[in-house]
Amino acid sequence: DAGVTQSPTHLIKTRGQHVTLRCSPISGHKSVSWYQQVLGQGPQFIFQYYEKEERGRGNFPDRFSARQFPNYSSELNVNALLLGDSALYLCASSFVTGSYEQYFGPGTRLTVT
Amino acid sequence: GESVGLHLPTLSVQEGDNSIINCAYSNSASDYFIWYKQESGKGPQFIIDIRSNMDKRQGQRVTVLLNKTVKHLSLQIAATQPGDSAVYFCAENAAAGGNQFYFGTGTSLTVIP
Numbered sequence: 001d002a003g004v005t006q007s008p009t010h011l012i013k014t015r016g017q018h019v020t021l022r023c024s025p026i027s028g029h030k031s032v033s034w035y036q037q038v039l040g041q042g043p044q045f046i047f048q049y050y051e052k053e054e055r056g057r058g059n060f061p062d063r064f065s066a067r068q069f070p071n072y073s074s075e076l077n078v079n080a081l082l083l084g085d086s087a088l089y090l091c092a093s094s095f096v097t098g099s100y101e102q103y104f105g106p107g108t109r110l111t112v113t
Numbered sequence: 114g115e116s117v118g119l120h121l122p123t124l125s126v127q128e129g130d131n132s133i134i135n136c137a138y139s140n141s142a143s144d145y146f147i148w149y150k151q152e153s154g155k156g157p158q159f160i161i162d163i164r165s166n167m168d169k170r171q172g173q174r175v176t177v178l179l180n181k182t183v184k185h186l187s188l189q190i191a192a193t194q195p196g197d198s199a200v201y202f203c204a205e206n207a208a209a210g211g212n213q214f215y216f217g218t219g220t221s222l223t224v225i226p
Contacts, residue, residue, distance in 0.1 A: 004156075033212050042202050042216030043157065056213045090156050097212050102147065104156035 002027070004093050004105030012111045013081050021076045021108045025093030031055075032074040033102065034066055035090040043090055049074055050097040078110075086112045125223045132190040134220045136203035141184060143205040147214065148177055148188045152199045160188070160201075190222075198224045 005024045013019050025032050031050040035043035048056035049068035068074045072093075078085055088107040094100045126132045138146075144165040149157035161172045163179050163186075170177050176189040186203050200221050204214040 031212050033214075040218075042204075042218050043214075045213050045215065048212045050212075058213070088156075092212070092214075094212055100145075100212070101159060101162060102212055102214060103159055104149070106156045 004091055004103055006089075006091050006105040006108050008108060009106065010109045010111075012113060014113055015081055015083060017081050017112075018077065018079050019081060019110060021078075021089050021091075021110070023074045023076070023091030023093075023105060025072050025074075025091075026103060029093035029095050029103075030072055031094045031097045032068055032072065033092045033094075034074070034076045035092065035104075036060070037088040037090055037107070039087070046076070048097070055097055081112045083112050086110060122218065123221045123223070125225060126193050128193060128195060128224050128226050130193055132188075132193045132197070132222060132224075134188045134190075134201050134222065136186040136188075136217055138184050138186065138203070138205045140205060140207050140215075141181070143207050145206040146177070146179065146186055147204045147206075148175075148186075149202045149204060149216075150197075150199045151202065151219070157202060193222075193224050195224045195226055198222055 007022045033048040034046040037043040045058040047066040052068045063079045066076045090107045092102045092104045094102045147162045148160040151157045161177050163170045163177045174191045178187045200219040202216050202219045204216045206214050
């Protein structure tokens with residue numbers, strides 16, 4: 001079975017631009033969460049979606065937004081990119097929300113210049 | 114907010130020895146914990162989980178211990194192998210927190226052949 005997939009794998013953007021990152025969860029999983037991992041640190045929670053509804057939001061500015069589609073795939077959007085947005089963006093999926101196993105994708109490496 | 118921290122940022126062990134990686138958490142309401150392994154350039158890989166109603170859980174060569182009294186978590190790796198070299202994170206999921214996991218900064222494990 002395919003694991004969590006993310007696209008693109010790498011991305012270079014300029015300050016002020018907009019970016020869209022995509023995630024497909026494990027088949028049968030209905031919950032998708034997004035994390036930002038800055039080099040040398042642990043992942044930081046950004047959003048969680050379950051059944052197309054936002055179920056949680058971390059401490060990130062409104063420039064960050066996300067959505068989940070009927071097929072449970074998800075997009076993370078970041079507007080007005082800053083240099084500090086350079087990071088590995090990770091998507092994780094789980095079958096349901098709550099205290100259940102969560103599996104990560106390989107991530108999208110975003111570099112803002 | 115929740116705080117998850119690790120006692121040691123780096124750990125070096127001889128191949129074949131046992132490894133112990135420690136983690137402290139601050140939210141006594143956290144009810145579910147996961148240990149992840151992250152290799153360079155990859156997303157975190159699920160290793161083992163434990164719920165707050167358990168003290169110990171064993172997997173293949175790995176054991177997780179949970180001490181709720183002192184809010185401490187540990188990961189024991191038996192007969193450590195070179196392929197175990199990676200950064201290890203503990204992640205906590207607060208009760209009723211959906212799939213919002215909070216990660217520590219990680220411990221870098223190096224296995225010396």
